[in-house]
């Protein structure tokens with residue numbers, strides 16, 4: 185598909201830039217303290233490299249901005265809507281397309297229309313808002329990741345897969361009648377950005393058809409999954425990413441998509457459906473809560489950027505260079521002595537903070553500690569995925585059940601940072617890895633009852649080994 189030297193550069197050059205701030209070490213220390221030692225509370229103008237999320241943080245293209253100027257803001261039946269709808273229909277093959285302002289709005293509308301209280305929604309891994317929206321619909325989210333996902337270091341190509349044997353056991357067992365939906369997340373953001381194979385999707389489709397259970401995709405990173413399929417699943421090595429993505433959508437009964445990722449835009453989402461009745465129910469909910477069915481909470485200019493972004497995101501040259509850029513960052517980080525979930529995915533790298541900081545016990549939040557140190561030393565912001573986010577706490581905010589792993593996610597915004605930025609990130613991490621014992625643990629000062637990681641406030645523990653770590 186691509187010819188020329190093995191290392192092709194990204195298929196774009198930079199036309200518009202934005203300055204990034206460089207604070208002094210004292211300013212960073214003060215900023216983090218004022219933020220309650222929670223990077224979510226930092227102001228963007230206090231951050232040098234922001235790897236908190238790949239969602240809505242990408243750069244748009246000149247073609248997208250040109251299209252945006254054509255945005256038709258008519259309340260109903262805007263030209264921009266038809267452009268968007270036709271592009272999505274062509275990509276996904278679904279006859280019914282509903283626009284929403286972002287992924288979680290689609291989740292709320294779909295689940296409240298499809299799931300009944302008491303039912304089970306099975307996934308490879310539910311993203312946190314997906315999990316919350318299944319619960320809000322009165323149903324039970326259940327994760328069945330494949331067993332290979334538990335080994336962070338192995339090179340298994342498709343650790344994002346759902347566990348087919350476990351899925352079949354639930355479908356044929358006493359709870360089988362309660363399964364209201366199987367939702368496969370591509371790629372698996374909750375578990376290391378790992379891809380799902382087409383063979384796995386085919387098998388899920390077969391099981392769901394046999395048991396008359398709807399099968400949907402949470403397809404926020406459908407193009408990146410397609411690229412990894414092309415690279416790692418031999419039967420698809422000569423398919424284009426777009427053909428693979430279309431095939432994946434074809435296998436499912438519908439999809440819910442946050443377009444803030446592979447839509448290459450700041451905002452947007454969609455629900456794709458085959459079923460007429462489900463479409464009618466979702467459409468009524470959409471009109472009541474998001475907006476009329478030809479804009480769904482989006483402006484005409486957003487729909488235009490999306491229609492163009494969906495074309496650009498499946499460009500093999502773009503996907504190849506993005507995957508290679510993430511892989512190079514992973515290599516630099518690994519060479520510096522910091523382990524990441526293997527093999528590297530595309531939209532994020534997951535640092536194994538538990539292994540890097542063995543002097544910190546889970547209740548001292550090694551992942552959070554590493555995230556704070558990256559900010560203190562280099563102005564880098566990222567997100568913890570460990571016991572602070574996933575652990576079970578008692579009423580005094582003491583950790584009762586640690587998370588299985590203490591990870592930190594470095595999310596990679598699309599078309600935003602160059603290899604020079606990533607060399608900087610790797611060098612900050614390398615310095616931490618030379619003296620890991622200087623990283624201090626944290627304790628919770630106050631915490632909200634729900635979605636703790638967003639608003640929790642913490643304070644650093646005194647330097648030196650603590651009782652918990654010695655035990």
Ligand code: F0G
Pocket residue numbers: 236237238239286287288289311313314369373402404442443444452453595
């Ligand atoms: N599904 C997946 C797999 C996601 O990663 C996200 C968002 C959503 C659904 C929700 O979409 O944000 O548009 O409402 N993930 C972001 C992240 C926030 O940083 O991983 P949304």
